[in-house]
Amino acid sequence: MAVIGARPATGIGVLGRRPRARLRPIARRRPRTQRHLAGRRNAVASLSSVLVAIAAAAGLGLFYLSQSTHVAAIGYQIDTLQAQVAKLRAEQQQLTFQIGEARSPSTVAVKAGEQLRLVVLDPAAVQFASRSIDPRTLK
Numbered sequence: 001m002a003v004i005g006a007r008p009a010t011g012i013g014v015l016g017r018r019p020r021a022r023l024r025p026i027a028r029r030r031p032r033t034q035r036h037l038a039g040r041r042n043a044v045a046s047l048s049s050v051l052v053a054i055a056a057a058a059g060l061g062l063f064y065l066s067q068s069t070h071v072a073a074i075g076y077q078i079d080t081l082q083a084q085v086a087k088l089r090a091e092q093q094q095l096t097f098q099i100g101e102a103r104s105p106s107t108v109a110v111k112a113g114e115q116l117r118l119v120v121l122d123p124a125a126v127q128f129a130s131r132s133i134d135p136r137t138l139k
Contacts, residue, residue, distance in 0.1 A: 101107060112118040
């Protein structure tokens with residue numbers, strides 16, 4: 001019974017075995033056929049498509065980084081502006097308090113007496129002007 005692909009033994013064991021010389025066929029230069037050129041074109045096309053995909057991924061990565069950096073910078077600007085708004089509101093409240101304090105009658109009387117040397121008039125010294133036109137005739 002023969003086994004397909006079996007070779008006859010050249011010796012017994014390891015010692016008696018001589019390596020067989022393998023004859024390599026001489027590579028003949030084949031004319032470049034259309035099929036061979038098409039395979040090379042496909043390889044170049046697949047390489048160029050891989051390079052285009054890498055360039056597109058790098059471009060998208062750079063776009064993402066630029067956008068996220070821009071968003072972070074805008075966030076810092078918003079935080080700065082919110083801090084300024086809070087500071088200005090506190091200043092506005094302080095100024096409103098100072099205006100209310102300056103308008104109070106007791107503060108006005110004290111400052112008029114101390115700074116401007118004004119005194120309170122006697123009510124008998126005050127004369128009011130009379131009306132020159134009767135309000136009933138205006139109707």
